[in-house]
Amino acid sequence: MLEIKNLHASVGGKPILNGVDLAVAPGEVHAVMGPNGSGKSTLSYVLSGRDGYEVSDGSVLFKGGNLLDLDPEERAAAGLFLAFQYPVEIPGVTNMTFLKHALNGLKVQRGEEELDAMQFLKLVRQKAKALGMSDDMLKRAVNVGFSGGEKKRNEILQMAVLEPAFAVLDETDSGLDIDALKIVADGVNALRGPARSMLVITHYQRLLDYIVPDRVHVLAGGRIVTSGGKELALQLEDEGYGAFAARAA
Amino acid sequence: MATLVPIDGPAANPDWLSGWRAGPGNGTAAAPDWLPPVRAEAAGRFAARGLPNRRIEDWRYTNLAQLTGLELDWAPAPAEVAKESLPALVFGREADCRLVLVNGQVRPALSAVPALPEGTILTSLAEALATGHPGVADLLRERVTVDDGALKALNDSWLEDGYVLIVPEDVTVDLPIEILSVGTGGALPPAYQPRNLIIAGARSRVTVVEHHVGLCIGGYFANVVTDVAAGPEAIVRHCKVQDESKEAIHVALLDATLGRDAMFDSFCFTLGGRISRNELRVSLDGPGAHCRLNGAYLVGGHQHCDHTTAVDHAAPETHSDQLYKGVLDGRARAVFQGKVVVRQDAQQVEGHQMSRALLLSETSEVNTKPELFIHADDVQCSHGATAGDLDAEALFYLRSRGVPEGQARQLLVEAFLNEAIDAVALAGMRLPLEQNVARWMGERPQPTP
Numbered sequence: 073m074l075e076i077k078n079l080h081a082s083v084g085g086k087p088i089l090n091g092v093d094l095a096v097a098p099g100e101v102h103a104v105m106g107p108n109g110s111g112k113s114t115l116s117y118v119l120s121g122r123d124g125y126e127v128s129d130g131s132v133l134f135k136g137g138n139l140l141d142l143d144p145e146e147r148a149a150a151g152l153f154l155a156f157q158y159p160v161e162i163p164g165v166t167n168m169t170f171l172k173h174a175l176n177g178l179k180v181q182r183g184e185e186e187l188d189a190m191q192f193l194k195l196v197r198q199k200a201k202a203l204g205m206s207d208d209m210l211k212r213a214v215n216v217g218f219s220g221g222e223k224k225r226n227e228i229l230q231m232a233v234l235e236p237a238f239a240v241l242d243e244t245d246s247g248l249d250i251d252a253l254k255i256v257a258d259g260v261n262a263l264r265g266p267a268r269s270m271l272v273i274t275h276y277q278r279l280l281d282y283i284v285p286d287r288v289h290v291l292a293g294g295r296i297v298t299s300g301g302k303e304l305a306l307q308l309e310d311e312g313y314g315a316f317a318a319r320a321a
Numbered sequence: 322m323a324t325l326v327p328i329d330g331p332a333a334n335p336d337w338l339s340g341w342r343a344g345p346g347n348g349t350a351a352a353p354d355w356l357p358p359v360r361a362e363a364a365g366r367f368a369a370r371g372l373p374n375r376r377i378e379d380w381r382y383t384n385l386a387q388l389t390g391l392e393l394d395w396a397p398a399p400a401e402v403a404k405e406s407l408p409a410l411v412f413g414r415e416a417d418c419r420l421v422l423v424n425g426q427v428r429p430a431l432s433a434v435p436a437l438p439e440g441t442i443l444t445s446l447a448e449a450l451a452t453g454h455p456g457v458a459d460l461l462r463e464r465v466t467v468d469d470g471a472l473k474a475l476n477d478s479w480l481e482d483g484y485v486l487i488v489p490e491d492v493t494v495d496l497p498i499e500i501l502s503v504g505t506g507g508a509l510p511p512a513y514q515p516r517n518l519i520i521a522g523a524r525s526r527v528t529v530v531e532h533h534v535g536l537c538i539g540g541y542f543a544n545v546v547t548d549v550a551a552g553p554e555a556i557v558r559h560c561k562v563q564d565e566s567k568e569a570i571h572v573a574l575l576d577a578t579l580g581r582d583a584m585f586d587s588f589c590f591t592l593g594g595r596i597s598r599n600e601l602r603v604s605l606d607g608p609g610a611h612c613r614l615n616g617a618y619l620v621g622g623h624q625h626c627d628h629t630t631a632v633d634h635a636a637p638e639t640h641s642d643q644l645y646k647g648v649l650d651g652r653a654r655a656v657f658q659g660k661v662v663v664r665q666d667a668q669q670v671e672g673h674q675m676s677r678a679l680l681l682s683e684t685s686e687v688n689t690k691p692e693l694f695i696h697a698d699d700v701q702c703s704h705g706a707t708a709g710d711l712d713a714e715a716l717f718y719l720r721s722r723g724v725p726e727g728q729a730r731q732l733l734v735e736a737f738l739n740e741a742i743d744a745v746a747l748a749g750m751r752l753p754l755e756q757n758v759a760r761w762m763g764e765r766p767q768p769t770p
Contacts, residue, residue: 120721123713148723160718164736173732174722181723230722 073098073269074139074238079130081118088114090294091130096238096287099266103280104273105305106291107313112273113157115291116242119271120154121147134238148174149181151237155227155244162214167226170214171196171233178234199232203259221252228259239263240271245279257282277309337388340395341475341512353453356480359465363477370471379470382656382688383598383627388570393542397424397511402503402536404431411499411530411562412749418443419499425513425543426482435496440489443498446516449485456520457485464548464576469602472572476514476546483515483545486529490522490552497528497747502545504569506537514544519559523552523580528747529559535566535593542570549577551585553607558586560750562757565593567622574600581607581636588745590754591618591626591647592761598627598656605632605639614643617741617754619761621650631660634670634700643674646741648734649685650765660692661702668699678708679737681730731762 074096081089088111096102106112118125119132121144132139134150142150162170176186187195200210203225215223224244231239241260245253260270260283272283280288280302288304289296292313298304344360372388373380402423410417420443421431427445434443442454449457465477484500502515521527533543543565551557557577565571571594577585589599603612612632620626632641647655657676678687691704711733719729735758742754 122717122721143726144717144720145723145725145729148721154721156718160712160714162712162715162718162733162736164739165732169732170719170722173719173724173728177725177728178723181725234722 073135074271075133077131077133079115079118079132080128081114082126082128083114083124087128088294089118092291092294092296094289094296096269096271098269100286101264101270101272101283102287102289103285103305104271104289104291105275105277105308108275110291111294112275112291113242116154116157116240116271116273119147119240120144120152145177145181148234148236149178153231153234153236153239155224155231155239155241157243157246159215159218159223159227161216163216165214167210167212167214168196171230174230175233196233200229202262203229203232204255205229220247221249221255224248224252224256225259228256232259232263235263237267238269238271240273242273243275244272245274245276253279254282277305280305337391337393340393341478343395344478353450353458355458355462356450359462360478360480363465363474366468367471367474367478370474373471379629379658382654382658382690383596383625385570385572385596387596388542391510391540391542393512394507394509395512397507397513399426399428400424400505400507402428402431402505406536407431407501407503408532408534411532411753412497417499418496419501420484422482422484422500422502422515424504424511424541425502425515427484437496438492438494441492441494442485442487444485446483446485446518447481449518454485454487456487457518460518460520460548460550461516469574469576472544473546473574476516476544476574479514480516481514483517485518486527487518487520488522488525488527491524492522493526494528497530497749500529500531502531502533502543504533504535504537504541504543504565506539506541510540510542512542512544514546517545517547519547519549519557521549521551521555521557524554525552526556527558529557530747530750531559531561533561533563533565533571533593535564535569537566538568540566540568540570540595543572545571545573547573547575549575549585551577551579551583553580554582555580556584556586558747560588560590560745560747561599562590562753563593563597563599564757565597567593567595567624569594569597571597573598574602576602577612578604578606579610579612582609582611583607584610585612587612587614588750589616589628590757591616591620591628592757594624594626596625598629600627600629600631602631603633603641604635605641606635608636609638610636611640612642613744614641615741615744616645616647617738618645618647618655619738619758620647620653620655621761621765622653623651624653625655626653627656627658629656629658632662632672634661634663634667634672637666637668637670639667639670641672641674644741644744645675646677646679646738647687648679648681648737649687650681652682652684654685655687656689657687657706658690658692659704661694661704663695663697663700663702665696667697670697670700670702672700672702674704676706677737679734680708680710681734731759734758734762
C-alpha cells in the first residue's frame with residue numbers, strides 16, 4: 073500500500089531524513105520508534121505534504137501512485153490520514169462544521185455523492201458515541217479548550233469518520249494518561265481491518281501494548297536502522313535508543 | 322502607497338465646488354425660515370476649513386485628495402430607478418418595511434412602509450421640514466450648529482433630505498426598519514448629502530438596518546450624517562451594510578446621544594466603496610447608558626476603509642464595548658481609530674476596545690490608533706489590536722483532512738469574522754451577513770502562486 077524508497081528530506085536546508093526505506097502492505101500496522109530528533113515527525117509531515125519540508129531524493133508510492141506529487145487535500149482524498157501530534161485549535165469553526173467540510177471535501181474529490189445533513193449528523197453522532205464523546209464536544213470549536221486527551225480523541229474521531237485507507241499516528245500517546253490511552257487505542261483498534269494500514273509513530277513502547285504492531289522499525293539519524301517483529305519494541309525498551317544509535321553510526 | 326496630495330482647502334481645485342456653492346436647489350420642499358441662515362453659517366464653516374487633510378490628526382490615515390479631482394453633480398436630478406432593479410429585502414418578507422433613498426433623496430414610490438405602531442413616524446427630512454415637525458426642528462437646530470469637522474459642515478450646509486424616524490415614548494417597533502440607500506451615477510458623478518435623524522423616546526425600542534448599495538459601475542460621493550437621540554432606557558439598534566459601488570466615496574458620521582440607562586447597539590459591515598469612512602460619536606450622557614460598537618470589513622483591490630469611533634463617557638456607570646474585525650486583500654488599506662474619553666466625574670465606567678485584522682496579501686495594510694483619555698479613577702478600560710495572516714497551521718490541518726485550499730481559506734475567514742457577526746443582536750441579520758462573506762471570498766481574485 074505504501075512504499076517509501078531512499079527518502080531524503082530537509083527542513084530549512086537542514087537534512088533530517090537520510091534515506092528512509094519502508095514498505096507497509098494492506099492491513100498491516102507498523103510502528104516507527106526512535107529517539108527525539110531522529111526524524112519521526114518529519115517523516116509524518118513529509119507523507120502528509122506540509123509546506124517547508126523539502127524532499128531532495130527518493131520516492132513514496134501510495135497505492136501505486138506518486139504520493140509526493142499531490143497536494144495535502146489530494147493525499148487525503150487518496151486515503152491518507154495523519155493524526156497530529158499537536159492537534160490544531162481553530163476558533164470559530166465547530167467540530168461538526170470541520171468534519172462536514174472534510175468528509176464532503178473527500179467525497180467531492182472522489183466524485184462521490186455528498187452526505188445530506190441528516191445522514192451526516194447520524195454518522196458523526198454514532199462515531200462520537202463509540203469514543204465516549206458528547207454532543208457538546210461536537211458543537212465546540214475545533215480543539216479549542218480541549219484537554220490533551222480530548223484533542224487526541226478528537227483526532228481518532230476524525231479518523232473514524234473519514235475512514236482513511238492509511239493512517240499515520242504521530243505520537244498519539246504523548247500527553248495521555250493511561251485511561252485516555254486505552255480509549256484512544258480502542259478507537260484505533262476498532263478501525264483495524266484487512267484494507268486499512270497504519271503507521272504508528274511513537275517514542276515509547278507503552279502505546280504498543282495496546283496497539284500491537286505487525287512490524288517495528290527503529291528510526292535513528294534519519295534512516296531505518298533496524299526492523300523486526302513486535303518483540304523489537306520490548307528489546308528497545310530494555311536496551312535504550314543509545315545502543316541502536318551507536319549501531320547505526 | 323497612495324500619493325499624498327496636500328490640500329489647503331477647496332481652492333486646491335476651484336472648480337470642483339462650483340456646484341456646491343449654488344446650494345441646495347431642487348426645490349423639492351419648502352424650507353422653514355430658520356433653515357437658510359443655518360445653511361449659510363455652515364457653508365461659511367466649510368469654506369473656511371476646506372476638505373480634511375492628513376495634517377489633521379483625525380484624518381491622518383485617510384486621504385480624500387481624490388475627491389478634488391472629480392467634477393461632481395451636487396444637485397443630481399432624481400434618477401430613473403426601476404423597483405425591480407433594487408436588491409431584495411434583507412429579510413425577504415412581504416410585510417417588511419423599507420424606505421428607499423436614491424442619491425440621498427427619499428423615493429416614496431420605491432418604498433414600502435406598512436403601518437407602524439401608533440405615533441411612530443418614518444418619513445423624509447424634506448417632508449418633516451415642510452410640515453414643521455417640532456421634534457425634528459429642535460434636534461436639527463441643536464446639532465447643525467455644532468462645529469464637528471469639515472464634512473459635517475458640508476452636510477450642514479445642505480440639509481435637504483434624508484430619512485427621519487421618530488419613535489414615541491414606551492413604543493416598541495418590532496419590525497426592523499430597512500433603509501435602502503442607492504447611489505447611481507449620471508453624466509457626472511453625483512454628490513449627495515443626506516441628513517438622517519433617529520429620535521427614540523424614553524423606553525422605546527427600534528432597530529434600523531441601513532443598506533447602502535451602488536446601482537452603477539462608476540463613482541459618486543455620499544456624505545451622510547445621522548443624528549441619533551435616545552431617551553432614558555431606550556434601546557436603539559443600528560445595523561449598517563455598506564456595499565457601495567467600488568468607485569464610490571462614502572463618508573458617514575453618526576452622532577448619538579444616550580440618556581439614562583439607554584442602549585445603542587451599532588454594527589457596521591463594510592464591503593464597498595473606493596474610499597469609505599464610517600465615523601461614530603457616542604455620548605453616554607445619562608448614568609447607566611451603554612453602547613456596543615461592532616464592525617466587520619472585507620476589502621480588496623485598491624479599497625480604503627476607515628472606521629473611526631469616539632465614545633464620551635460623560636456620566637457614571639456607563640459602559641462601552643467595541644470590536645472591529647476585518648479582512649484585507651490586494652492593496653487594500655484599513656484604518657481603525659478608537660477614542661474613549663472618561664470624564665472626571667464619570668466613576669465606575671467600563672470601556673473596552675479591540676481591533677483585529679487579517680491580512681491575506683503582503684501588500685495590504687492596516688493602521689490602528691487607540692486613544693484613551695481617562696480623567697476618573699474608578700474605571701476599567703482596555704484596548705488591543707492585532708494584525709496577521711491566516712493561521713498556516715489551521716490551513717494545513719483542514720487541507721490534510723481533505724478540505725480543498727480555497728474552501729479551507731474561506732472557512733477560516735468566516736470563522737475570523739464570526740466573532741464580530743455573532744455580536745449582531747438581530748438574529749435575522751446573520752445569514753445575509755454570512756452570505757456577503759461567502760460572496761466576497763468567491764469574487765476574490767485568486768492569488769498568483
